[in-house]
Amino acid sequence: MRxxxxxxxxGETPSxxxxxxxxxxxxxxxxxxxxxxxxxxxxxxxxxxxAFCFSSASSIFMLVNPKGTDSPRWYDFxxxxxxxxxxxxxxxxxxxxxxxxxxxxxxxVTLLPEILQVWFDFGHDQVFAYLLLSAESAGxxxxxxxxxxxxCTANHAFCVQNEIAIALGFAGFLFLGLSSLLSGFRVVCxxxxxxxxxx
Amino acid sequence: MRxxxxxxxxGETPSxxxxxxxxxxxxxxxxxxxxxxxxxxxxxxxxxxxAFCFSSASSIFMLVNPKGTDSPRWYDFxxxxxxxxxxxxxxxxxxxxxxxxxxxxxxxVTLLPEILQVWFDFGHDQVFAYLLLSAESAGxxxxxxxxxxxxCTANHAFCVQNEIAIALGFAGFLFLGLSSLLSGFRVVCxxxxxxxxxx
Numbered sequence: 001m002r003x004x005x006x007x008x009x010x011g012e013t014p015s016x017x018x019x020x021x022x023x024x025x026x027x028x029x030x031x032x033x034x035x036x037x038x039x040x041x042x043x044x045x046x047x048x049x050x051a052f053c054f055s056s057a058s059s060i061f062m063l064v065n066p067k068g069t070d071s072p073r074w075y076d077f078x079x080x081x082x083x084x085x086x087x088x089x090x091x092x093x094x095x096x097x098x099x100x101x102x103x104x105x106x107x108x109v110t111l112l113p114e115i116l117q118v119w120f121d122f123g124h125d126q127v128f129a130y131l132l133l134s135a136e137s138a139g140x141x142x143x144x145x146x147x148x149x150x151x152c153t154a155n156h157a158f159c160v161q162n163e164i165a166i167a168l169g170f171a172g173f174l175f176l177g178l179s180s181l182l183s184g185f186r187v188v189c190x191x192x193x194x195x196x197x198x199x
Numbered sequence: 200m201r202x203x204x205x206x207x208x209x210g211e212t213p214s215x216x217x218x219x220x221x222x223x224x225x226x227x228x229x230x231x232x233x234x235x236x237x238x239x240x241x242x243x244x245x246x247x248x249x250a251f252c253f254s255s256a257s258s259i260f261m262l263v264n265p266k267g268t269d270s271p272r273w274y275d276f277x278x279x280x281x282x283x284x285x286x287x288x289x290x291x292x293x294x295x296x297x298x299x300x301x302x303x304x305x306x307x308v309t310l311l312p313e314i315l316q317v318w319f320d321f322g323h324d325q326v327f328a329y330l331l332l333s334a335e336s337a338g339x340x341x342x343x344x345x346x347x348x349x350x351c352t353a354n355h356a357f358c359v360q361n362e363i364a365i366a367l368g369f370a371g372f373l374f375l376g377l378s379s380l381l382s383g384f385r386v387v388c389x390x391x392x393x394x395x396x397x398x
Contacts, residue, residue: 181383185390
């Protein structure tokens with residue numbers, strides 16, 4: 001190892017203490033870093049809450065459709081079943097993630113062990129975002145096809161309510177996709193720094 | 200600033216040269232780091248090539264369908280037009296990304312300025328992966344709906360060929376999605392380290 005004098009001679013300055021600590025896996029987090037992580041977690045929580053609202057609203061709209069006895073039902077169509085299933089899954093998942101987020105913000109530690117939590121969040125965000133988009137696209141195509149048939153002429157309200165449910169699902173997908181970007185960021189921070197703290 | 204002696208007294212060791220350089224924006228990359236980046240880029244190139252093959256095959260299958268004169272055509276159906284458009288876009292994009300990858304592997308520098316390149320890759324990978332999945336899901340739903348109609352009874356080959364095109368598109372989506380994970384990794388490396396080198 002070179003002596004400190006040799007390092008200075010070569011024009012290097014010794015790294016100040018916080019810099020070295022920030023890149024060590026077992027480090028003491030500075031107050032700034034903790035505050036930034038907290039703000040990051042609050043943003044994640046907001047996205048989770050919004051995604052939960054949209055996907056649960058979409059599920060409910062699809063589920064209570066329709067009220068008439070002679071009207072077709074959502075479970076008569078595969079694509080609408082897919083839409084309801086995907087939205088229900090995302091609703092439950094968002095609920096769990098909201099709880100995990102609140103736990104982390106209030107206690108400062110993750111609900112699951114840190115490495116498990118960051119990979120769990122990212123993996124599920126990715127898969128469920130793709131799942132939700134796939135369901136909504138299939139639902140949209142079926143709704144479009146149905147519009148040209150007698151089903152929608154006879155049961156206009158049924159078709160409109162399906163379209164609203166699908167639109168709400170698309171909004172849910174948007175916020176789940178944003179969450180997946182943030183949880184992806186956390187995973188890479190974890191890979192590079194060995195910690196979800198990115199500073 | 201503390202003297203190097205004071206740093207040593209406090210139990211710190213001066214950081215060896217490569218560690219400091221690896222975290223500085225203007226750094227000299229070690230040979231190991233360059234080799235790892237090269238391997239990473241080769242992996243990206245392989246994924247691009249595979250995605251290109253699948254999406255171009257899907258486009259061609261959809262485009263040349265069908266040969267009979269009395270058969271319906273892909274442009275009669277919105278969802279199939281969407282499938283063809285999405286696959287064509289991904290084909291052109293993959294071709295550009297393959298060129299950019301080969302350029303980077305051979306020359307060691309990115310085709311566009313580094314910051315632009317990492318964000319361009321990641322943004323387009325994300326958007327096009329979602330686009331492709333959405334198109335394939337809509338196409339699948341239409342193909343399923345059509346199977347129950349007279350169109351598929353009269354033109355069996357038309358329906359089978361559409362299904363093959365959609366399946367190829369799904370395979371293309373899979374590899375584009377994997378590329379988007381890797382380009383996302385590069386973006387976060389860039390945000391944290393100020394460089395696409397992650398070591």
